[in-house]
Amino acid sequence: MSVDQAIKFVCDELFDPTINHPEIGEKPKNIAKNFRVWATEMSHTGNLLELLNFLDKSQSPVVFEEQVRLGITTITEILPEFERKFANELEDRLTKDDLQVGMDYSTRMIHAICGSYDLRSGGILPVWDGAGSVDFVAIKATLSGGTYENSWIESRKRLKYFMKAISGNFSESYRDNAAIINNPQKPVLAFVREASSSRFTYYGRFFLLSIQSEEDGSKWFDLASWDDGMGQIAYITDVESSLHHKVKASQRMDATERRKRLETAASQPGKQRIVATAYQRNPDVIAEVLYRANGVCESCGKNAPFERLSDGSPFLEVHHKVPLSQNGPDTVENAAAVCPNCHRQEHYGRAKWPH
Numbered sequence: 001m002s003v004d005q006a007i008k009f010v011c012d013e014l015f016d017p018t019i020n021h022p023e024i025g026e027k028p029k030n031i032a033k034n035f036r037v038w039a040t041e042m043s044h045t046g047n048l049l050e051l052l053n054f055l056d057k058s059q060s061p062v063v064f065e066e067q068v069r070l071g072i073t074t075i076t077e078i079l080p081e082f083e084r085k086f087a088n089e090l091e092d093r094l095t096k097d098d099l100q101v102g103m104d105y106s107t108r109m110i111h112a113i114c115g116s117y118d119l120r121s122g123g124i125l126p127v128w129d130g131a132g133s134v135d136f137v138a139i140k141a142t143l144s145g146g147t148y149e150n151s152w153i154e155s156r157k158r159l160k161y162f163m164k165a166i167s168g169n170f171s172e173s174y175r176d177n178a179a180i181i182n183n184p185q186k187p188v189l190a191f192v193r194e195a196s197s198s199r200f201t202y203y204g205r206f207f208l209l210s211i212q213s214e215e216d217g218s219k220w221f222d223l224a225s226w227d228d229g230m231g232q233i234a235y236i237t238d239v240e241s242s243l244h245h246k247v248k249a250s251q252r253m254d255a256t257e258r259r260k261r262l263e264t265a266a267s268q269p270g271k272q273r274i275v276a277t278a279y280q281r282n283p284d285v286i287a288e289v290l291y292r293a294n295g296v297c298e299s300c301g302k303n304a305p306f307e308r309l310s311d312g313s314p315f316l317e318v319h320h321k322v323p324l325s326q327n328g329p330d331t332v333e334n335a336a337a338v339c340p341n342c343h344r345q346e347h348y349g350r351a352k353w354p355h
Contacts, residue, residue, distance in 0.1 A: 006045045006086050010052070010078070011036060017072050018063070024070065028063040038117065041108040045086050046093025052079055054117055096127075096136060096189060104199040107140065110191055114138050124164055126179035133257070134183040139223075140200060141192045148218055150192075156203055159190060159223040160212075170219040172211070180208055180221060182253055184246035184283060185261070188223055211245055246283035255291060258284050267329040282330050286318045293337030299352050300342050317343045321353035328355070 015036035019029055035055060042048040056075045067074045083090060096113055099105075111117060114125040125138040141150045141161050148162040164176045172181055180188060188207060191200035205226035213219050250258055262284050269280050295304050295314035304314030316337040322328030336353070338346065346353065 045089035124176035250287035
């Protein structure tokens with residue numbers, strides 16, 4: 001059997017009898033038509049089963065009541081037969097790990113991979129794991145025709161993608177925007193198309209490089225390819241901006257969650273080639289060390305010399321006792337929050353933590 005046979009079975013036994021019944025109401029007919037289209041766009045039988053399970057759990061009373069009244073088979077009745085008939089194919093499903101760069105995917109198939117069956121949910125699709133944390137985020141970027149036009153900053157490698165906005169307000173606290181901002185270590189799967197009439201092409205995993213603002217108050221994500229961007233960023237300002245936003249995101253999260261991530265974090269940072277070598281420091285280490293210091297220099301014991309104008313936080317710098325350039329680990333234990341004077345002393349004077 002094949003997914004085509006599974007689709008035909010569902011249409012013949014469930015959707016078409018509902019749509020074509022002469023006494024069916026207009027609303028249940030339109031709902032059935034909508035999800036018939038969903039069914040026909042499923043590329044794997046396992047994804048079709050997930051769609052059916054979703055429909056069974058969230059079944060519209062309007063549709064169900066009409067089907068019962070007219071003696072039409074309901075989704076609940078058809079599921080056991082579907083699972084028996086296509087038992088050997090139920091595990092055949094398209095997941096994020098099966099996506100291939102350069103291949104085209106329909107809008108509904110992208111949503112199905114993310115477990116979202118409402119096309120009104122927007123272009124940012126966060127996917128949560130069983131523990132309530134973000135597993136990954138998928139984005140659907142259309143490059144023309146919108147009020148705010150997304151675009152390639154560098155073809156296939158850097159993407160300008162506008163945040164979700166409500167009534168012109170580009171709030172970083174909106175759930176979808178925050179899913180990207182607060183989870184810098186999670187991949188953003190980029191699906192891009194030229195116009196709304198086209199299918200989406202998958203361009204791979206991206207990460208948040210920085211957040212940019214326009215004069216009209218709109219905001220956009222500067223997203224870099226996970227492979228090309230992490231390996232080669234042209235300007236050191238990009239590296240610093242990326243780290244700044246990642247640290248801010250780490251500071252906004254619950255301390256317990258951050259420490260949980262630290263338990264499994266790599267101790268050796270990656271490196272990027274720019275004019276010099278820039279270390280991809282773990283933002284959670286920086287945030288945790290600043291949290292531990294609580295505004296007091298861990299070298300001289302004095303309060304931070306001033307507060308940041310941007311957010312009022314105490315100004316301390318995070319110093320690695322054994323430098324990263326000497327293969328020191330990027331860990332909380334190898335780091336200290338110090339005032340600028342003590343930081344310079346560590347590098348140019350009598351160090352508290354000689355190496």
